[in-house]
Amino acid sequence: MKVKRYKHCRKVLTFYQKNFGFNVPYKVLIDGTFCKAALNFKVNISEQLPKYFKSEVQLCTTECATAECEALGTLLYGPLKVLQQFEILRCGHRPPTTAAKCMLSRIKKNNVHKFMLATQDEELTTAVKKHPGVPLLYIAYNTITLEAPTDFSKQSANEQLNSKMAPSEYEIIGKLKKEMFGEEEITKKKKKKRKGVNPLSCKKKKTRPGLDNAVKNKKKCRKRKRLKATGPITEQLLQSLRKSV
Ligand SMILES: [Zn+2]
Numbered sequence: 261m262k263v264k265r266y267k268h269c270r271k272v273l274t275f276y277q278k279n280f281g282f283n284v285p286y287k288v289l290i291d292g293t294f295c296k297a298a299l300n301f302k303v304n305i306s307e308q309l310p311k312y313f314k315s316e317v318q319l320c321t322t323e324c325a326t327a328e329c330e331a332l333g334t335l336l337y338g339p340l341k342v343l344q345q346f347e348i349l350r351c352g353h354r355p356p357t358t359a360a361k362c363m364l365s366r367i368k369k370n371n372v373h374k375f376m377l378a379t380q381d382e383e384l385t386t387a388v389k390k391h392p393g394v395p396l397l398y399i400a401y402n403t404i405t406l407e408a409p410t411d412f413s414k415q416s417a418n419e420q421l422n423s424k425m426a427p428s429e430y431e432i433i434g435k436l437k438k439e440m441f442g443e444e445e446i447t448k449k450k451k452k453k454r455k456g457v458n459p460l461s462c463k464k465k466k467t468r469p470g471l472d473n474a475v476k477n478k479k480k481c482r483k484r485k486r487l488k489a490t491g492p493i494t495e496q497l498l499q500s501l502r503k504s505v
Contacts, residue, residue, distance in 0.1 A: 265403070269312055272395065272406050279417035280393035282374050285316035288397065289366060290346060291359045292329045293380035295339035297399040305378075305404070306345065309397075312404050320347040324362035360384040367394045378404075392416035 276282040288309065298305050309317050321343045329340035351362050360379075364387055367375055371394050378397040379385060388394050389410050396407040409417075 265405075266312070266314070268408070269406050270314075272408060273313065275409050275417070276393070276395050279420065280371070280374070280413075282376075282395070285318045286313060287318045287320060287373065287375050288378050289349075289363055289375045290319060290321050290343065290378040291325045291363060291381060291384070292332075292336050292339040292343060294378040294397070294399065295342040296336065297380045298342065299338045301399055301402045303399055303402065303404060305342065308404050312406070318347070319345075320349050322349050322351045322359070322362045322366070324351055324353050324356040325359035327356035328359045360387070364388065367391055376406075 273282070273286075290305065295305070297303075306319060309319070326340060326343050326348055329336040329343060349366075351365070353362055353365075356362070360381055360383060363377060363379070363384065366373070367377065367388060368391065371391065376395040376397055377384075377388055379388075380398055385396060385398075388396060389412065392410075392413045393416065394413075395409075398405055398407065
């Protein structure tokens with residue numbers, strides 16, 4: 261019986277770890293009704309819960325839960341003393357509201373702080389089950405029991421898993437492209453090495469008829485000028501020299 265009980269606990273904890281991000285140390289939010297049942301069945305919460313989970317736990321309650329016990333006086337004096345052993349979370353409810361409303365406000369908005377709820381309050385239990393991802397603890401047959409996840413929690417976990425598995429828009433577009441245009445060729449074309457002389461080096465110079473003729477004429481002119489300037493002058497000089505001699 262004990263082995264079955266621990267196996268069940270491990271299975272449920274694994275579910276919440278995988279699907280809703282719960283982790284050690286588990287934070288357990290406890291109200292006065294749970295403490296009252298623990299006293300009646302002589303269950304020591306601080307001792308039993310870590311043994312049941314086989315891991316560290318963080319036990320806490322709220323200001324409103326302790327205020328509710330205080331308001332009921334001697335009727336809930338015992339549970340109040342038990343609650344005061346745990347960490348009392350500030351809630352800001354002024355004046356204090358009922359423990360049930362206070363605890364519900366903690367687990368709303370997707371139970372961001374990953375609280376487990378330990379209560380014997382049936383109304384609170386029913387209200388909590390409308391929110392996915394909130395593990396419930398109760399006392400029955402002198403033992404603490406972790407309730408199996410609700411269908412709502414299971415459905416929510418499946419939806420989250422499906423959304424993670426669903427292909428992204430880019431993947432869908434990529435797939436459609438492949439279907440329409442086929443697989444892209446990834447082969448790289450090798451560059452062919454050119455052999456022999458670089459054809460660019462053999463390229464004829466561009467002829468610019470007008471400009472080229474002008475350059476040629478200029479050269480001719482220079483040559484002629486030189487001949488004219490040097491030839492006859494030297495001959496004349498030679499002749500005059502001969503005459504003078
Ligand atoms: Zn409160």
